[in-house]
Amino acid sequence: MEFDYIIIGAGAAGLSFAALMEKRGYKIAILEAHSLPGGCSSYFERDGFTFDAGATTLSGLKEGRPLHRLITELDLKLELISIDPGIVFIIGDKKISRYRDPERWIEELTKKFKGINHRKLWSKLKQIETRGWMLSTTFKNIPLRSLKSLLSFFSVKLPLALISAPELFRSVESELQKFHIKDQSYLNMLDELLFITAQNNRQETPLLMGAMGLCYPEDTSYAIGGMKAFSNALAAKCSTIFYRHQVQKITPIKNGLDGFTIHTVQGVFKTKKLVSTIPHWNIPDLFEDKKVKDFFSSKKTFAPKDCWSAFMIYLTVPLNCATESLYYQIHCEGIPFCSTKSFFVSLSHPADSTRSIKGRQTVTISTHTKSSEWLGLDNVEYKNKKEITANFILSVLKEKFKLQENDLQNIVTGTPRTFIKYTKRYLGLVGGIPHSLKRNPLDYIIARPLYKNFYMLGDTQFPGQGIAAVVLGSMNLVDYLDK
Template identity: 30%
Template sequence: MKTCDALVIGAGMGGLAAAALWAQKGHKVYLVESHYSSGGCAGYFKRREGPYDVGATTLSGLRDGRPVKKVIDKLNLNIDIAQSDPGIVVHMDGNVINMHSDLRELSNEFKNNFSIDCHSTLKKWKRYEDALWKALDVPSNFPYLKFKELLSLFRKDTRVLLFNPQLFFKSFYDFMPKFMRESSDFVRFIDQLLLISTQQTSKTCPAFMGILGLFYPMDTYSISGGMRTLAKTLEKSIKSHGGEIFFKSPCERIVRVQGGYGIYTQKEVFFTKNLISNISPEVFNTLLEGPGFKQNKGKIWGANVAYLNIKAKRPIDNLYHQIHDQEGSLFFSISRPEADSLIQRITVSSHVDVDDYEKRDNHYELNKERFQKRVLAAFNKYLLNENIETVRVESIGTPLTFKHYTGRPKGEVGGLIHHSVFSLFRLMPNKAPSEDIYFVGDYTFPGQGIVSVFQSALNSVKNKSH
């Protein structure tokens, strides 16, 4: 039997970050993962032309005080990142909206494309966004607040939220000024943008989450080598602090024992004092003997994903694109140009209902074919240019693909969908009551993506120190 201080189940980005942070604190850490590689829904797979990002993932949250910046600094990670400005290029009805990092430039884009003068509104919302990120960092056991933590929200940099309670009790649509709501094109633009980050549109999205979703492209970066680089760098950090990673080791059983937990995988038996789960709570409960942890997760989206590669004499420089079409929108994430290669790899995703992909039958294959045609039509219309010599489809992924490789129920991706501030209490707490069980990942923090799961990893360490 192998013994450790902390064992992490699941090497998604949240699990990698948690394992690295706990190991850095001096804990003996083991990380067990059923797959042969790390990263989960934000991971990678290798092909001859290079590594593909599994999901159309962006790297955000790198401003001072934001979760990704904190993790990188705390672990002293050495990665080559560059800000993307514009963060996202949106193609809509023949128009191009550049989501610039500068507020004035962004408001000019909105004015030129939607004839709305909203700089003063965006400036006010930006203050809210800064305060929201500070407030989200306050709870050590999100979403629950201790009395001392509640009092800290009255400090200067977050109390603006307390004076604007409509942020938490109105939808983003109702929160927007009338002149914004009267522009149906602007609302449609906002709706598709919010789908990327909040999994829903403006009429159901709480205002505070809508503001976070609107501004996240202003804090968007690319990473040399894609998500593989981030995953491998976190693996290196874990190992450099004495941690060990066990790939192809699916967890089969978790038993509460005196002083900790027994973890049974296909290959090993472990004993740990602290157990950190980076897998679906639904799956965790099937492994845990004895009382489990309930979560009313509600409906969660799935994704269709296309993996393309192009050969171009001149690379595509803007790496993140959202293309509107008759079915909604597609999100394109393009690999950074490499000095010694003319190849760029592209991951394209779109939301789908997981219930439409329950089995591999004729309907399933037809859906894949339709999605491939849709992706190529969008690429050829908006991104193809005279410098691109070849466009090749590597493969198509569906919810069943994600189910197979990540183990998430029905292949669901992204976080929980929140319709009000009260629905945050559907999230798993970062630490279980009266037990040394911790939860990290997008089932534990609002929103989705690396920024959210990194915050949950930071919270797990804060809980251990309490």
């Protein structure tokens, strides 16, 4: 019982929870399977270059939002650069820049997509987004745990809650229909933006979360040093991280009332309180208790078949081959063995002397794929599929960024298998659980459902999804535990 809390996982959820609790005087230890911090927002080094392994952008940095609060409260030493435009969409021969300034964004849309009342649409989305952030940072008790929290939900900001409630139950599409948009490339742009935030399309994404996803590029920043700098800055605030300590078994003592025994590949730990930040799908395997398995198997909306993994390409390109932004979404049909109609390209900042070196920028490319495409293949088939997918994406990249074959160097690819290897995530599923109208709001799992002193965080837990939301979940639990 040396620690007040043991945390499983040194991803964004585990690190932010641990660092904030340690700052409040608790004795904390993290058990992490990998040899580096970060999980899906980690990094790797190859040929002298540092690549972001998964996440590349930081958002939710405006005052009052989760990352702003995290960075301020922990006094994280990060050099952040606002990226404007926060994303550039490349659709056929059109380039659409998502500027931070609303007037400039409307002007851009009006130039590129005629006959749509962009001002009305985007001011509505903006209002909903602002309400969404106010609600999610005000109500710390969602999903509602008790009658008391239900009352607090209705007593704080009641008008805001009442206006926003219907937006949880209607789709982004229901709002778009009011605008009679015929231009399919515009609708695709919105869909593909929703896929990288809400992980779902406009028909299925609830309007409240959809508006927050569609507005995210106006609050996008790059950390000098990339995700390595972000994850290491957080890890530096946690005094005890046991790396290469994959947790294999958890045994509750007296149903958790007397704490937990935790077996890792390297030893046995005991703790009074335990916080898991690993995906929900991974949890049942760690317990022998049938009640845990029954609990998770009753949650139908977390069906792995409805969730995503990612196909990744990491490479370097000559400096300044793309200068409008660091973040691009390139639209193209038919990416082999993948599921969406675009891929996301993130470049290291040209002025980042730690990552843009030897006259080159590092690039991380990601697109949605289903795990089932990549698991259970023999090595030859796996290698062939990877090559086909990578060649397709890279040929589009070359065309759009006007690059030659030998401009692309240090190429590495990743699939769901890679995520299993480095993050241990079940089936390599990443990005959380898609926001969906099909997901019953009552099916969200509270952070403390199973045992008295066992809590859950991370991107499969509410509010989940993306670093900002994961951090918000951790901050809410910190506030709850350290009243």
